[in-house]
Amino acid sequence: MDGHEADGTMARILDLTQGIGPETKVFPGYPQPIVRPWTYLDKHGYYSNWILLVEHTGTHMDSPAHFIEGAPTIDQLPPEKFVAKAAVVEFKKKPGEPVSRKEFEDAVRGLPEKPGKGWYILVAFGWDKVGDLDTWVKYPYLEDDVASYLAELGVEGLGLDTPSPDNAPFNVHKILLPKGIVIIENLANLQALAGSTFKFIAAPIKIHGGSAAPLRALAVIEE
Numbered sequence: 001m002d003g004h005e006a007d008g009t010m011a012r013i014l015d016l017t018q019g020i021g022p023e024t025k026v027f028p029g030y031p032q033p034i035v036r037p038w039t040y041l042d043k044h045g046y047y048s049n050w051i052l053l054v055e056h057t058g059t060h061m062d063s064p065a066h067f068i069e070g071a072p073t074i075d076q077l078p079p080e081k082f083v084a085k086a087a088v089v090e091f092k093k094k095p096g097e098p099v100s101r102k103e104f105e106d107a108v109r110g111l112p113e114k115p116g117k118g119w120y121i122l123v124a125f126g127w128d129k130v131g132d133l134d135t136w137v138k139y140p141y142l143e144d145d146v147a148s149y150l151a152e153l154g155v156e157g158l159g160l161d162t163p164s165p166d167n168a169p170f171n172v173h174k175i176l177l178p179k180g181i182v183i184i185e186n187l188a189n190l191q192a193l194a195g196s197t198f199k200f201i202a203a204p205i206k207i208h209g210g211s212a213a214p215l216r217a218l219a220v221i222e223e
């Protein structure tokens with residue numbers, strides 16, 4: 001899609017979001033999202049659905065409160081957090097394989113700009129294309145010291161196309177979230193943007209006291 005930015009320059013908008021519906025993959029034990037008709041055009045004169053889902057369904061942002069008592073919940077995050085710059089690093093990994101700090105640093109070094117404050121680093125594994133649930137839950141993960149590196153860079157957030165950056169006991173979450181570095185999980189279409197930087201919009205819905213919330217993630221690419 002092409003559109004004019006407010007300053008008159010052309011921008012291409014890419015949707016980095018996974019859809020939410022009965023087919024959306026969730027962790028074993030989690031309920032499938034329910035999107036059920038509430039009103040019908042022919043019966044009520046207007047169409048609407050009733051939705052029921054865990055906050056961590058589809059493309060969503062984890063707030064610090066997800067792991068830390070008393071930390072900001074999703075509605076308490078400042079809106080400045082939702083409009084940023086982003087850089088995509090890509091790794092070709094098999095199910096369950098880790099990314100080391102060295103690999104991650106090398107990938108960041110290959111970017112046209114160095115990410116820091118005001119930036120998200122988005123990690124492309126191509127996991128949004130994985131159809132099989134058994135493979136999907138064996139996602140590649142980031143070693144703990146990758147999280148330390150992200151904290152050293154001082155970025156706003158980490159995003160991935162996998163359901164999580166880590167496995168139990170969730171050390172990446174526990175290193176990043178106390179520093180206010182949010183985590184966006186289940187992004188889509190990142191591979192096409194590997195190695196590039198762009199304006200990034202990811203605004204979670206404002207759930208009072210929410211641990212996380214679904215969002216629409218967009219790449220705004222200046223042409």
Ligand SMILES: [Zn+2]
Binds near residue numbers: 212
């Ligand atoms: Zn989550």
